[in-house]
Amino acid sequence: ELGDRLRKLEREIYLAAGTTFNINSPQQLQEILYVRLGLPRLQKTPKGKPSTAEGVLQELALDYFLPKLILEYRGLTKLKSTYSDALPRAVNPKTGRIHTSYNQAVTTTGRLSSTNPNLQNIPIRTEEGKLIRKAFVAKPGAKIIAADYSQIELRIMAHLAKDENLMKALRRGEDIHRLVAAEIFNLLPEDVTENDRRNAKAINFGLIYGMSAFGLAKRLGISRMAAERYMERYFQRYPRVGEYMQKIKEFAYEHGYVESIFGRRLYLPDIRAKHFVRRQAAERLAINAPIQGSAADIIKLAMIAIDDWIDKMDGDDVTMIMQVHDELVFEVSSASVTTILAIVREKMERVANLDVPLVVTVGIGDNWGEAH
């Protein structure tokens, strides 16, 4: 089915381009879009050539026909080559299963990474992609449980910053992006529009990454002035968050490193660099690493606690099969899913005691897609 759709798309693209070419070759696509068709060059690659990246094509798609087709083609070939074609080849003939490697000493923040194959980037965001996730099925008589920490990085940020208002919002346990939107746009939560919520969500994430007003403006497609106003309002409502960002940068400058809640260090020699591009990059890491690193520590502690519990249990009703940064996946015998689900959730939520609650959402299904 994928193959059929791809062939049709290919024909349409060649027709619109007026020639055949290799659509997955950035070099050839550049030639078609920017030389042959003369489309505006909105952004450059690091090497200075006009970019054909997703965001650029999305913008071009507003005015032209071809970029949308390219994007669709890219999305489908990505799914086919990276997942549909590759994963079946990764099945171990002895076990009939795919076995990834979790690397424990790769990332700067303390996360695991997953290789050969990478099972931490299995699609979920699009409907077509979700079909791939649904191909991960439980054995007969078993179910898949997926247990996710909900907004764990935002909770850690609130804990680290000790911002009363943000902690209060998170303790309420409702839609946090909506609550933040209500705060910064001065609305009742029920009056928050989808657009307000989207903007607030971008700010919430952006803060965790150390994003600037410029970056937020680009992200939201608004003026820099407007983005600056948004961020000002945010810091008015959540003042300790802003103070924390400043404090952690100063700490990094003074000590040359930052730490997670549990003491995992990241050394940041560039924090004192004269070259401001490098210094700014180090400052973003100073903000992000304690947050991402604390989340990584917490899920690792949960994995250890759950593994201890499984060891002590009778029988083999539950197997911990995957970790995806803020999510644990289990294969559990159908008869005991509900009890095991409750225990897993409790162990994950109680593994650390922060100033805001840790919340875990759990799902059950015959496959990984359904379990979300």
Place this chain on the structure above:
DNA sequence: TTCAATGGCGCG
């Protein structure tokens, strides 16, 4: 055939 660099994009 293998390797490295590049551009791109899947996930959290």
Place this chain on the structure above:
DNA sequence: AAAGCGCGCCATTGAA
């Protein structure tokens, strides 16, 4: 001028 963190894998390209 550059301006959002962390990963790994794909196809293409040019060269060894």
